[in-house]
Amino acid sequence: MSFTLFPGTRLALALDSLAGLSVGDALGAQYFVPGNKPADLLEARTPAPLWDWTDDTEQACCLVATLDEGDFDRDAFADRLGAVFEPYRGYGPGAVVMLRQIREGLPWPIAAAAAFNGQGSCGNGAAMRAAPLGAWHADSLPHAALQGVRAAEVTHAHPEGIAGGVAVSVAAAFAAASRLNGHKPDPGQLLLAVAAHTAPGVVHDGLTTAAGLTGSLAEAAERLGSGGQATAQDTVPFALWVADRYLEDFPAAVAACVVAGGDVDTTAAIAGGVVAAYTGIEGIPEDWLAAREPLPAWLAAASGE
Template sequence: MTTADDLCRDSLDGLSVGDALGAQFFVPGTSLAQLAVGRLPPPWPWTDDTEMACSVAVETRRTGGVDQDRLAASFGEHFEPYRGYGGGAVVLLRQMAVAAAEAGRARAERRRPEPAELLDTVLDHLVDSRVTAGIERARRLLGADAGEAAYELGNGARVLAQDTVPFTLWTAATFLHDYPAAILTCIRAGGDVDTTAAIVGGIVATFTGTGPGGIPGDWLAAREPLPDRST
């Protein structure tokens, strides 16, 4: 039986692997061809997205919820400037919670939700905003190719929620059963790759885990180890 702790661990692994792998593509000369033949040297360091997600994971395991003051204190305590912090990272990660929860519920029920079903669930929890309008546009683009989706929805290059969330949800909904395909879609789209791959990875791995279609073992082994506090 898959427990809540199992889902949390898989989501954190999926997020951190996506983050760490995506970050490698900011290094000049890195290519998908290197990844395909296993020549992307480990370890792959993770960024602020993973550091902050570790704090969220610890807090939710401890209390079953989130105490905002304690979480803020944890962010400050574990702040490491070289991790490449962006001002909106925590906002972007938080806005994926509904999608990850829906993916976990689907995994428990042993069924894959239709892409539109996943996006509809998220939309039901949002108020009118530019992000909501973007997700509605993403829903209309289901079935389009990834290049068109990235062009129409954005790829996170502007580091704004409305430029990041719609594309990540489109990718997670489209490739919920295939973690490698989901992460590679983020990499090919360019932009803020570590953040888009982190968000997508956290959602998709909640559904796939490390089994078939899940996080590849060699990717997980190449990721920089997570801090002890997250285990």
Template sequence: MDDMRDMRTDVMTRSLEGLVLGDAFGDGWFLRAEEDAEGLWAAREPRPAPWPWTDDSAMALVLCAHLEQHGEVLEDDLAREFAAAYARDPDRGYGPSMHGVLRRIGEGEHWRAVTTGAFGGLGSHGNGAAMRVAPLGAYFHDRPGTAAAQAWLSALTTHAHREAVAGAVAVAVAASLAAGGAEEEAPPRGDFLREVIRYVPQSDVRSGLRVAAAFPDRTSVRHAASVLGAGTQLSAQDTVPFALWSAAGHLDDLTEALWQTVGGWGDRDTTCAIAAGVVAARTGTAGVPAAWRQACEEIPPWGAVRGGRDGDG
């Protein structure tokens, strides 16, 4: 049992490292208006170091530390851990609604009342539950159905809307399938997406994935982003189909996955975090340029994430 937990943690960490790198890489492309982002992107010229990570990584780190400790999602504990991490470091680019959610949970309100009461009782359909969840899918790399169920629970601690939950499920299943098939030839993009769809509940996210799966092979990133959305609305349904379309087309090439994903512009730290978390669940990060890994802000040890001493196991 301990050997299996250790293996799950290793695969999860592989995905986490990709997610953090993608987050930091993508965030660097929010350029000043006078800079030629398109030209720099076309020339494959990465942004100067350092590359700090954002709330995408901050929440993924909490989720991974939680799984490393418990082996499953315990909703009450996870919600408190998200709130505690936010209180320690609130300036990571959290969305406006998430500031309020995490503060209220940190002040003692029950997460379910907070999240279900948001947006007139509908809950948030933002992309925050999806952006952090790829490593959870990698943790359950041999059990995509379990990955879907656990992603659902992890989403509800902050996002009660069906679309947010569906987005988290889709990303987790994609990472599970990518990691679970690491020793096999990568499937065609459409086939991979159709396998993900099997686990995703009826939703706009699912519909977007069906559209993405039907795109011709030569579909450009610009066209995909214009049809699917690339996170400009910060919603799950506007983010997840594009990010998974991009990941599915580059399952063996994390570097190219990042270049293509950021080229959709939109919410580029989040789309890159999602795509990289999925691809790295299969490939790890060894194939990206060493300068990228050196530019990226380091990942803290699990103990520090949980609020313990640096180096706590």
């Protein structure tokens, strides 16, 4: 990397990524509502506002509010997650139990380790919130990976769940760095960079497979999965394939996630957060930003925005 980031720049990059994540999440969630047709989005016809965001955005807001110089403060992040989470936002049953335990005072390492009968969660929760953290660390992919581990471990003790958070953090760091350097990556370059900083396992293997896919959206969704199992393994490689393919085109990236089906709010949140780290908030259609439910009022005060 050939640049120095100051705290204000880091926050601006993280907020751009959060904007993309939250719009992708909120718009993607509308396609779980009967009557909203994914094909309409290809013709730039979007559902009527207001687009409510889900747990993807709520957790990402908690993450952004915790960002600071130095190591990511896991205790503060856990406390914030436990304090503000709203179960109706779409949290899975396991996440609701864990966050209630944290809210009631159980230390997060114990709560995270106990999930899924002691296996820890390999769900996509750590990944869906991670892009702003990566954008904050655009000056160092290794540091983005390290902090991605720290942020993921608060709720995900399973190696694949952690790997998903790391992969998205590194992808957003790579995208933001490319923006700051004025460099347009070649196809597959983002995915290879992410794989190089992701621990061996199923997520890593999916990333390397994704880097070699040059076919259609349908082929990518079939080969990689599109979040239907709600695990990092079948969510992250596809979402980052979309981000790599449509890095300069935020609407196309979100539309690809929606048309592919699966866990569309989460894949669109991940891809949207990474793509916005590259395009900036200027790449997000103004009417889409206006249609998204406003972010929580406590975020501005907590993040110093």
